[in-house]
Amino acid sequence: xxxxxxxxxxxxxxxxxxxxxxxxxxxxxxxxxxxxxxxxxxxxxxxxxxxxxxxxxxxxxxxxxxxxxxxxxxxxxxxxxxxxxxxxxxxxxxxxxxxxxxxxxxxxxxxxxxxxxxxxxxxxxxxxxxxxxxxxxxxxxxxxxxxxxxxxxxxxxxxxxxxxxxxxxxxxxxxxxxxxxxxxxxxxxxxxxxxxxxxxxxxxxxxxxxxxxxxxxxxxxxxxxxxxxxxxxxxxxxxxxxxxxxxxxxxxxxx
Amino acid sequence: xxxxxxxxxxxxxxxxxxxxxxxxxxxxxxxxxxxxxxxxxxxxxxxxxxxxxxxxxxxxxxxxxxxxxxxxxxxxxxxxxxxxxxxxxxxxxxxxxxxxxxxxxxxxxxxxxxxxxxxxxxxxxxxxxxxxxxxxxxxxxxxxxxxxxxxxxxxxxxxxxxxxxxxxxxxxxxxxxxxxxxxxxxxxxxxxxxxxxxxxxxxxxxxxxxxxxxxxxxxxxxxxxxxxxxxxxxxxxxxxxxxxxxxxxxxxxxx
DNA sequence: GAGTGGTCTAGACCACTCG
DNA sequence: GAGTGGTCTAGACCACTCC
Numbered sequence: 240x241x242x243x244x245x246x247x248x249x250x251x252x253x254x255x256x257x258x259x260x261x262x263x264x265x266x267x268x269x270x271x272x273x274x275x276x277x278x279x280x281x282x283x284x285x286x287x288x289x290x291x292x293x294x295x296x297x298x299x300x301x302x303x304x305x306x307x308x309x310x311x312x313x314x315x316x317x318x319x320x321x322x323x324x325x326x327x328x329x330x331x332x333x334x335x336x337x338x339x340x341x342x343x344x345x346x347x348x349x350x351x352x353x354x355x356x357x358x359x360x361x362x363x364x365x366x367x368x369x370x371x372x373x374x375x376x377x378x379x380x381x382x383x384x385x386x387x388x389x390x391x392x393x394x395x396x397x398x399x400x401x402x403x404x405x406x407x408x409x410x411x412x413x414x415x416x417x418x419x420x421x422x423x424x425x426x427x428x429x430x431x432x433x434x435x436x437x438x439x440x441x442x443x444x445x446x447x448x449x450x451x452x453x454x455x456x457x458x459x460x461x462x463x464x465x466x467x468x469x470x471x472x473x474x475x476x477x478x479x480x481x482x483x484x485x486x487x488x489x490x491x492x493x494x
Numbered sequence: 495x496x497x498x499x500x501x502x503x504x505x506x507x508x509x510x511x512x513x514x515x516x517x518x519x520x521x522x523x524x525x526x527x528x529x530x531x532x533x534x535x536x537x538x539x540x541x542x543x544x545x546x547x548x549x550x551x552x553x554x555x556x557x558x559x560x561x562x563x564x565x566x567x568x569x570x571x572x573x574x575x576x577x578x579x580x581x582x583x584x585x586x587x588x589x590x591x592x593x594x595x596x597x598x599x600x601x602x603x604x605x606x607x608x609x610x611x612x613x614x615x616x617x618x619x620x621x622x623x624x625x626x627x628x629x630x631x632x633x634x635x636x637x638x639x640x641x642x643x644x645x646x647x648x649x650x651x652x653x654x655x656x657x658x659x660x661x662x663x664x665x666x667x668x669x670x671x672x673x674x675x676x677x678x679x680x681x682x683x684x685x686x687x688x689x690x691x692x693x694x695x696x697x698x699x700x701x702x703x704x705x706x707x708x709x710x711x712x713x714x715x716x717x718x719x720x721x722x723x724x725x726x727x728x729x730x731x732x733x734x735x736x737x738x739x740x741x742x743x744x745x746x747x748x749x
Numbered sequence: 750g751a752g753t754g755g756t757c758t759a760g761a762c763c764a765c766t767c768g
Numbered sequence: 769g770a771g772t773g774g775t776c777t778a779g780a781c782c783a784c785t786c787c
Contacts, residue, residue: 257756283772294758299773307562307704308690315773316766329685333588335740427740430584433688433706433731435563449562451688451706451731457740476688476706483738485590485682485712512775538753549777554754570754571785 244269245282245290258293262301270310270321281311281319306447309477325389325478332481335427335459337414338384338394347386349411354393354443355381356406365397368458368469378403380413383443390444391478396470417467424459424467431455431481436473444475451476499524500537500545513548517556525565525576536566536574561702564732580644580733587736590682590714592669593639593649602641604666609648609698610636611661620652623713623724633658635668638698645699646733651725672722679714679722686710686736691728699730706731 244265255261269275281287284302288295302319305311312322330341342349361369361377371377380396380403396413402422403409409416417423431453438448452473459468499520510516524530536542539557543550557574560566567577585596597604616624616632626632635651635658651668657677658664664671672678686708693703707728714723 259756285772294760296759297757300756304704313773314766315764316771318766318772327687332686332738333740425741429738429740431587431686431708431736431738432582432734433708433729435690435704435706435731449559449690449704451690453686453688453708474688476690479687481686483587483684483686485588485684486680514775540753549779551778552776555775568754569785570783571752573753573785 245287247290247292250291259297259300262291262293262298263304266301266305267310275321277321277323279321283318307449309447309450327478327480329480329482332483335424337412339412342386350385351411352383352385354383355379356409358400358406365469369397369399369466371399376400378406380406380409391475393440393443393473394470396468398468402467422461422467425462427457427459429455429457440473446475453479500542502545502547505546514552514555517546517548517553518559521556521560522565530576532576532578534576538573562704564702564705582733582735584735584737587738590679592667594667597641605640606666607638607640609638610634611664613655613661620724624652624654624721626654631655633661635661635664647727647729648695648698649725649727651723653723657722677716677722680717682712682714684710684712695728701730708734
């Protein structure tokens with residue numbers, strides 16, 4: 240099966256660019272056509288090098304690109320594999336729901352891996368966003384969100400200390416705790432953008448370093464207008480779709 | 495100035511991981527602290543290798559990561575530079591506006607670089623989204639959007655041929671043309687996600703291959719419910735922020 | 750033509766996984 | 769302990785930019 244993909248024949252026919260890109264294209268095609276399916280292993284790098292007649296460095300460079308694109312996964316000491324398919328989740332963006340509630344609605348399990356759940360000295364960014372005073376501390380809830388064992392997002396929530404005096408009290412849903420205290424936000428503003436994940440964040444989400452992530456910053460308000468929540472989240476770009484419904488702007492808004 | 499960054503001293507103090515990451519960290523810090531400012535050039539790779547006592551391959555690997563993150567830019571035959579800063583643009587996500595109108599509102603110039611503006615044989619995806627019949631063609635408007643000379647987005651719009659029989663008629667604003675024909679959408683559904691840009695798309699946007707982009711798919715509807723527009727856009731992750739306002743879901747919606 | 754980044758090689762050792 | 773990916777080296781040639 241791998242004979243055609245990794246045969247030495249056909250390289251450098253003068254019209255095809257760098258060798259590592261030629262090999263990369265061959266592998267990508269094999270994945271696209273199903274010749275290599277999710278979970279299948281590729282031959283060891285040294286074997287691929289021998290088969291293609293390329294050096295191992297060149298083979299690694301070809302594989303590296305596909306790993307960055309999320310098509311392949313490498314496990315040290317184990318091998319190189321076609322990436323398992325991820326089920327894409329779709330979420331409505333214009334409703335102020337919590338991750339926990341959202342997953343429960345579609346019958347998915349939710350787990351949190353805690354990174355932090357305590358009071359800290361606030362960063363300048365947190366002081367600004369939450370309007371903290373000098374000497375105030377900040378409650379930080381930092382966790383990796385997983386559903387059915389698959390990491391989906393990193394969530395870093397900051398709240399004023401009087402809103403959440405005891406961060407350890409949060410078990411699964413932050414919003415459930417806030418609801419009990421009568422401090423659940425009724426309105427929020429989100430800013431969405433895309434960024435390449437840092438090595439650390441990529442590791443937490445189980446993807447390759449540099450993979451694309453959806454960065455969402457949210458500021459939540461009480462009915463009184465007070466800021467109660469400042470959350471920065473990173474969603475896996477390959478696993479999440481946000482859906483929004485748009486309407487025609489009214490004439491006042493268009494000026 | 496570069497002496498501290500690229501000195502041979504301090505490498506491999508047994509607690510710092512791979513050499514290329516150590517060098518990468520040094521350079522990233524120099525950029526973060528302003529020791530290296532936007533547009534500044536780094537020494538040639540061979541010089542960095544000599545100064546640090548590392549091999550050129552290792553130096554290249556350190557630089558490669560920073561290029562992928564968008565912190566550095568490499569120009570063949572010319573040199574390696576600290577990436578120029580991009581002004582981030584913020585856009586309201588829940589209003590159905592056009593790119594042209596949006597930029598005009600903030601006093602920015604808009605240019606389009608046309609990639610395609612004609613009738614084509616539709617892809618299966620376009621047939622599905624637009625509800626095309628057998629034998630129907632599709633009007634495709636494909637362009638790179640720039641503002642003040644900076645490429646911001648790639649926009650690929652597909653429309654039924656009777657909605658836009660002559661695609662070449664679109665000059666700047668697609669919505670303006672649709673408006674004249676009385677076929678401007680009043681409602682749309684968008685799906686937002688993040689993806690690493692392909693080499694081709696990255697090139698069109700003037701960023702490094704693999705940089706994170708915001709992928710937006712939009713389907714626009716007439717008041718009658720008919721689909722008139724199917725648009726796939728890629729926005730530069732480093733240049734765009736989308737803003738959304740959220741509200742508390744009503745009780746019916748939450749079940 | 751001198752200098753730059755881009756590609757490629759052969760060979761080495763290390764760190765990790767797995768039977 | 770055998771096999772895997774991860775790191776690193778020294779040296780070479782090519783393609784491009786810029787003077």
